[in-house]
Amino acid sequence: MRRKLVVGNWKMNGSLDQNRLLLEALVRHLDEVKQVDIAVCLPYPYLFQAQAILAASDIAWGAQNVATHEGGAYTGEVSAAMLKEFGSTYVIVGHSERNGAYCESDADVASKFAIAKQHGITPIFCVGETLQERESGVMEYAIANQLDAILSVSGGALLDQTVIAYEPVWAIGTNKTATPEQVRAAHSFIRERIAALHPGAAESVRILYGGSVNPRNASQLLSMPDVDGGLIGRCALDADDFERICRAA
């Protein structure tokens, strides 16, 4: 039985003052929500603040990216070991905003996934098709290609206890949510694809839906078969919205 997981992706938002208010509100309102795992992935500089405020709660925290190398002359990068030092449980890898704007390749994402696992951090690996891919009927092909970059290098053991986020690119930040049926179909395709290559891992991998989830659509989307929770962008920046989504899950 997979526990539901709701993760807030704060993206490049926040300040020490805003974060304190938001994190303290989450602790006050969500610490009693025991039936679902909850986490926030925030900008690197605020990991220390998250650790200080969330450590005594059941809310986990993590980052939105990680370096492909262990350390050394990689200006501007942050290693998995550093994330671990600040108590990170999760790290998002392969978010479409990074693939597009920072030219991350499938191979880069596979390395980030593997290095996170080696350091005991759970990668949240994002996959999803563009609008053009959906409209031209190659949605499954596009997702399979993204998945195979991980499945072919990681092996079943590395996949165990990891998280995949299905995030159709056209639904992120757009208010265009995938329909419950589109979400169900994509999630079941992803699980079947994993099962075909690594039957042992398929049942333990949690598959989150992300893309314009809000308090009004959360309960329908997150209760679809094969949906194990959500990756939440904009609504994770509002304590009330995020709380309502977590409770809906």
Ligand code: PEP
């Ligand atoms: C995201 O960026 O991962 C996301 C799902 O954003 P939003 O919820 O704002 O669409």
